[in-house]
Amino acid sequence: MVLKIFFPRCCNMADSGLLIGHWLPGQDSAVVLAVVHYPFIPGQVKRYLSQLQNESRVELAVLGSWSMPKEGQEGMESFLRDLSTIFPRGRWLQLSREMGKRGFTCQVVHRDGELPRGEGENCKGDNGDGGGVIFIHYDQRKSQPLFLTDKYDDGPLKLTHWQSEGREASIIVELAKQASVPLCLLLTWLLSLWTWLCSSRLLNLPPVRLVSSKLSTCVQLSYRTEHLQTVSSPKRALGHAEFMRKANIFVSFFVDVALGLLLISWLYRENRISRLANTLVPVADRVAKELQELLQWLMGAPAGFKMNRALDEVLGRFFLYHIHLWISYIHLMSPFIESLLWYMGLCACLGLTFALSVLSDIVALLTFHIYCFYVYGARLYCLKIYGLSSLWRLFRGKKWNVLRQRVDSCSYDLDQLFIGTLLFTILLFLLPTTALYYLVFTLLRLVVVLFQGLIHLSVDFINSFPLFAMGLRLCRPYRLAEGVKFRVLCEEPGKPLHLLMEINPLQYGSVLQWYRTPTYNCYPKDSWAALCKKLFVGELVYPWRQKGTKTD
Amino acid sequence: MFRRDWTGRNPVSKCIIGSLVMGADSDPGAPSAVPWRKVLYERQPFPDNYVDRRFLEELRRNVGVRRYRYWPVVREAGLVTQQLSCVAAFLTLWWYMYQGQLYPFTLLLAGLLCALLGYGLYEALGGPRTEGRTRLADLQSAAIFLAFTFGFSPVLKTLTESVSTDTVYAMSALMLLAHLVTFPYAQPSPPGSLSLNAALFGSVCLASRLPGALHTFAMVTCALLVFALWPCLLHRLRDRAPRGFPWAAALVSLGGIGGLASQSPGGAVLLALAQLALTLLCPLLLLWLQEHKDNIHGPWDEAEIHEDLSRFLQ
Numbered sequence: 092m093v094l095k096i097f098f099p100r101c102c103n104m105a106d107s108g109l110l111i112g113h114w115l116p117g118q119d120s121a122v123v124l125a126v127v128h129y130p131f132i133p134g135q136v137k138r139y140l141s142q143l144q145n146e147s148r149v150e151l152a153v154l155g156s157w158s159m160p161k162e163g164q165e166g167m168e169s170f171l172r173d174l175s176t177i178f179p180r181g182r183w184l185q186l187s188r189e190m191g192k193r194g195f196t197c198q199v200v201h202r203d204g205e206l207p208r209g210e211g212e213n214c215k216g217d218n219g220d221g222g223g224v225i226f227i228h229y230d231q232r233k234s235q236p237l238f239l240t241d242k243y244d245d246g247p248l249k250l251t252h253w254q255s256e257g258r259e260a261s262i263i264v265e266l267a268k269q270a271s272v273p274l275c276l277l278l279t280w281l282l283s284l285w286t287w288l289c290s291s292r293l294l295n296l297p298p299v300r301l302v303s304s305k306l307s308t309c310v311q312l313s314y315r316t317e318h319l320q321t322v323s324s325p326k327r328a329l330g331h332a333e334f335m336r337k338a339n340i341f342v343s344f345f346v347d348v349a350l351g352l353l354l355i356s357w358l359y360r361e362n363r364i365s366r367l368a369n370t371l372v373p374v375a376d377r378v379a380k381e382l383q384e385l386l387q388w389l390m391g392a393p394a395g396f397k398m399n400r401a402l403d404e405v406l407g408r409f410f411l412y413h414i415h416l417w418i419s420y421i422h423l424m425s426p427f428i429e430s431l432l433w434y435m436g437l438c439a440c441l442g443l444t445f446a447l448s449v450l451s452d453i454v455a456l457l458t459f460h461i462y463c464f465y466v467y468g469a470r471l472y473c474l475k476i477y478g479l480s481s482l483w484r485l486f487r488g489k490k491w492n493v494l495r496q497r498v499d500s501c502s503y504d505l506d507q508l509f510i511g512t513l514l515f516t517i518l519l520f521l522l523p524t525t526a527l528y529y530l531v532f533t534l535l536r537l538v539v540v541l542f543q544g545l546i547h548l549s550v551d552f553i554n555s556f557p558l559f560a561m562g563l564r565l566c567r568p569y570r571l572a573e574g575v576k577f578r579v580l581c582e583e584p585g586k587p588l589h590l591l592m593e594i595n596p597l598q599y600g601s602v603l604q605w606y607r608t609p610t611y612n613c614y615p616k617d618s619w620a621a622l623c624k625k626l627f628v629g630e631l632v633y634p635w636r637q638k639g640t641k642t643d
Numbered sequence: 644m645f646r647r648d649w650t651g652r653n654p655v656s657k658c659i660i661g662s663l664v665m666g667a668d669s670d671p672g673a674p675s676a677v678p679w680r681k682v683l684y685e686r687q688p689f690p691d692n693y694v695d696r697r698f699l700e701e702l703r704r705n706v707g708v709r710r711y712r713y714w715p716v717v718r719e720a721g722l723v724t725q726q727l728s729c730v731a732a733f734l735t736l737w738w739y740m741y742q743g744q745l746y747p748f749t750l751l752l753a754g755l756l757c758a759l760l761g762y763g764l765y766e767a768l769g770g771p772r773t774e775g776r777t778r779l780a781d782l783q784s785a786a787i788f789l790a791f792t793f794g795f796s797p798v799l800k801t802l803t804e805s806v807s808t809d810t811v812y813a814m815s816a817l818m819l820l821a822h823l824v825t826f827p828y829a830q831p832s833p834p835g836s837l838s839l840n841a842a843l844f845g846s847v848c849l850a851s852r853l854p855g856a857l858h859t860f861a862m863v864t865c866a867l868l869v870f871a872l873w874p875c876l877l878h879r880l881r882d883r884a885p886r887g888f889p890w891a892a893a894l895v896s897l898g899g900i901g902g903l904a905s906q907s908p909g910g911a912v913l914l915a916l917a918q919l920a921l922t923l924l925c926p927l928l929l930l931w932l933q934e935h936k937d938n939i940h941g942p943w944d945e946a947e948i949h950e951d952l953s954r955f956l957q
Contacts, residue, residue: 397805401798486844488836503836505871506784510791512843513863517795520802 093223094199095120096184097592099231102126102157109136109174110154110184111250121184124231125250126157133177155184197224197587224587228580230569230594278323282316289316306455307448307543308438311550315441318344318554318608335606338559343608347442347553354446355439364436368429375421375457379414382460382535386410389531398524406528410464417460444550451546458539465536466631472529473629475522482515533626540632557606561599568596703940711933716926721892722828724918725877728899730819731914733869735902737849740858747861754861754868758785761868761876768883788867796860803851811848818845822870830878842870 097112097120108128114121127136140151156174185198293299303309318340328334358364390407435453439446455462484490485508490501503511563570572594580589597605625632677688679695739745762781803811822842827835846866850859881888896918904911 397807399801400804401801486837486840488840504784505839506787508836508839509788509843509867509871512840513791513795513799513847515840516844516847517798517802520806 093119093225095225095227096186096197097122097227097229098186099123099125100228100591101231103228105157105159107158108156109178110157110186111140111151112154113150113152114154121154123154124151127250137178153178155182155186158185158187160188195226197226199224226580226587226589227577227592228589229592275323278319282320282323285316286320289313307451307547307550308445311444311448311554314554315344315444335557335560336608339557339606339608342559342562343553343556344442346558347444348440350443350553351439351441351446354443355436358436358439364433365429368432371428371432371457372421372425376418378458379418379421379460382414383411385531386414389528398527399521402521402524406524409467410528413460413463442553444553447546447550451543451550454539454543454546461532461535461539464532468525468529468532469629469631472525475518475525476628479515479518479522482511482518485511486515529629555608557603557608560602560606564597564599564602569594571597571602573597573601698942701942705936705938706940708933708936708938711926711930713926713930716929717922718889719828720922720926721889721896722877722881724922725892725895725899726823726826726828726874727914727918727921728896729869729873730823731899731903732895733846733866734819734849735899735906736865737846737853737862738906740853740862743854747855747857750861750865754865758868758872761872765876765879768879770879770883789864792863792867793860796856796863799847799851799863800853800856800859801851803848808852811852815845815848818842818848826874839871842866846870 095118102123102125105126106128108126109131110123111125111127112121112123136153140153143149144151181201183200185200186195187198188195288294294303322337322341322344328337386407390403435449436446438449481491484498485503488500488503489498491497492499560571574595575592576595578591578593580591582588622632679687679689679693681694683691736745736750740747740750818841822838822845825835825838825841827838843863843866847863850862850866853859853862877888877891880891900911900915900918903914
């Protein structure tokens with residue numbers, strides 16, 4: 092088996108000394124963590140190691156010796172060999188560098204009197220004859236056991252290992268950590284109060300629940316509550332995924348609130364709110380007027396279509412009356428709209444997402460008449476389509492067999508046939524009128540849904556975008572590793588193979604995919620084909636779709 | 644029974660007949676020590692597709708072919724002719740209404756009279772009543788017809804207002820043609836769904852072009868009489884009074900031609916020619932073609948089970 096030695100790159104040019112690390116049991120490989128330099132007292136090294144071992148619970152050992160030739164330090168070989176008797180282990184590695192060469196040589200000395208595996212100064216057999224050595228150079232990042240007591244070489248021993256770029260800010264971090272515990276507790280208490288308030292009986296009455304599940308502000312509120320509960324739980328994050336989730340939520344929450352405050356600072360200056368309110372009512376009025384004109388157009392001969400005059404007039408008058416009701420409602424509301432907007436704008440200090448949700452709700456409420464028209468049109472159209480499809484079966488002398496889920500032939504009575512055909516004729520000739528109304532109102536509704544969908548998408552984007560993970564990937568790519576790759580560093584005959592182990596950072600796409608905070612899915616669940624089919628048969632598409640649809 | 648063993652139970656066996664015969668011809672030197680048996684459940688020293696020379700002995704021709712005689716066929720063809728005439732008569736009536744030469748009241752009264760007469764005749768002819776059909780049920784049906792037609796007639800009247808007249812005519816013509824094509828001439832009672840529905844659809848389309856709601860009502864009622872009730876009566880007549888049936892058919896045919904003649908003589912001539920061709924020439928054609936019939940039957944046919952299996956079906 093080939094002996095694999097993991098060697099930190101930072102120790103490449105270290106002074107001679109002892110190699111500290113640990114053997115990976117059962118894998119025939121050693122991980123070098125640091126180099127202890129001369130001069131040292133062997134007893135101190137042993138004590139230091141045992142202390143580290145106690146603190147970190149990682150089995151540490153002296154792996155061997157490291158020699159870096161320098162002027163005036165000849166004749167170390169015998170000294171290094173002698174060292175192996177001081178630190179008794181199964182195997183003793185003797186690594187040495189030569190001046191002016193890239194690779195270094197290795198000699199493995201077995202304790203139990205066997206011959207050294209490496210022959211002479213060279214380690215042969217890196218082509219797999221059973222006793223080869225492969226050096227794998229790696230980037231040392233935060234080696235946990237040594238960093239627990241990071242004392243900047245002020246101890247009795249001089250070590251070479253990876254040094255962090257500085258921990259000056261660590262005091263602030265520590266203070267923040269200390270302060271976060273009571274803050275978290277306070278937040279948890281407030282949140283529990285809030286959830287208790289939400290779960291009170293008055294707010295759980297069916298109509299209230301129905302309305303609140305349709306208002307995107309309420310949905311956003313419940314998600315934020317859930318997020319804050321996750322973040323403020325005083326328990327330590329157990330795994331990497333949980334930690335990343337917490338951090339992502341935390342960062343995106345802060346960004347959200349910051350954006351919201353920006354919005355507020357823009358909105359509440361220069362009397363913008365009242366200007367907005369003053370334009371809102373005319374806009375709603377204008378929309379209603381346009382709708383009225385559209386209905387008048389439909390009641391004539393729209394686009395050359397000749398519709399059934401009687402039905403056309405009935406439908407047109409019905410919808411016109413509806414718009415009339417709507418306009419009076421808007422005018423009744425208009426004195427309060429400004430103050431209403433003023434208070435609603437305060438929502439933005441909870442975050443930009445709240446402001447967007449409120450906007451979506453306002454749009455939904457202001458276009459409620461379009462929604463109503465759509466529902467009426469769709470219901471009427473759906474009735475016609477279903478009636479026509481079943482009467483068409485009757486027309487051909489067939490019927491739908493519910494038990495076998497197929498069309499069977501059936502002999503009808505004379506009166507059934509007569510009435511069925513009469514109704515079929517009537518429905519068929521009235522279909523274009525209904526279909527045109529349905530088409531127009533569906534298009535209007537789709538425009539509104541599209542707008543709301545865009546708002547929901549942006550809210551969902553802010554909610555779920557893993558900002559922290561992205562930042563980590565940008566600044567510390569090695570923290571999010573997808574795997575490792577090896578590169579041949581130096582391959583010379585008669586010398587061990589040197590490989591460089593590099594960390595493969597995660598792709599940005601995968602970062603997004605893995606660390607996306609799961610949110611409520613605001614995307615339509617139907618495929619495009621299913622949506623088109625629904626539109627064609629006149630089922631309601633969004634929202635207020637029946638959840639438990641009756642099948643069969 | 645023997646035949647069933649050999650052919651199996653699926654129509655696929657028909658497809659392999661060719662290869663079977665080939666096997667018989669191309670393999671004359673098969674070992675003849677063991678006589679070949681036409682069974683598949685025994686292992687025999689023959690290929691699976693082997694048959695011997697007796698194969699074509701079982702060929703039979705024109706097994707179920709009936710020899711027709713001319714006059715009975717003409718008699719049956721009278722049904723087709725009179726149906727054609729019915730359509731013509733209905734169209735004539737509609738034309739009269741459209742021109743305003745026939746008042747809806749007159750038509751309704753005539754229709755009522757015809758319906759009562761027809762119902763009396765129907766009852767007088769006797770015959771098996773449909774199960775659960777009492778006089779009350781008949782009355783109920785009549786009430787439903789009248790009530791629905793009367794109630795819907797204003798709607799029907801405005802139904803095709805915005806559709807162009809040509810479209811309505813084309814649609815009605817298509818539907819009446821579909822009625823004639825799909826009419827179940829062999830078993831006209833009750834009238835087939837598709838034919839009756841097509842006729843009603845066409846007549847509603849036509850009726851909606853009439854000037855008033857009452858006109859529409861009268862026309863739809865008339866369509867009901869002509870297309871739904873008359874075939875029932877005619878069928879009963881054919882069953883119970885075979886002698887009277889040709890006379891009735893001839894009367895209706897002549898009535899249709901006469902009615903059309905009063906509006907357009909050219910159309911009447913065309914109709915008469917068509918009816919003559921249908922009644923006299925088409926049966927001749929049938930008889931002539933029947934002689935050229937060549938139908939083969941044999942062991943390759945699908946198996947037919949002749950045993951009485953009802954004891955297995957509880």
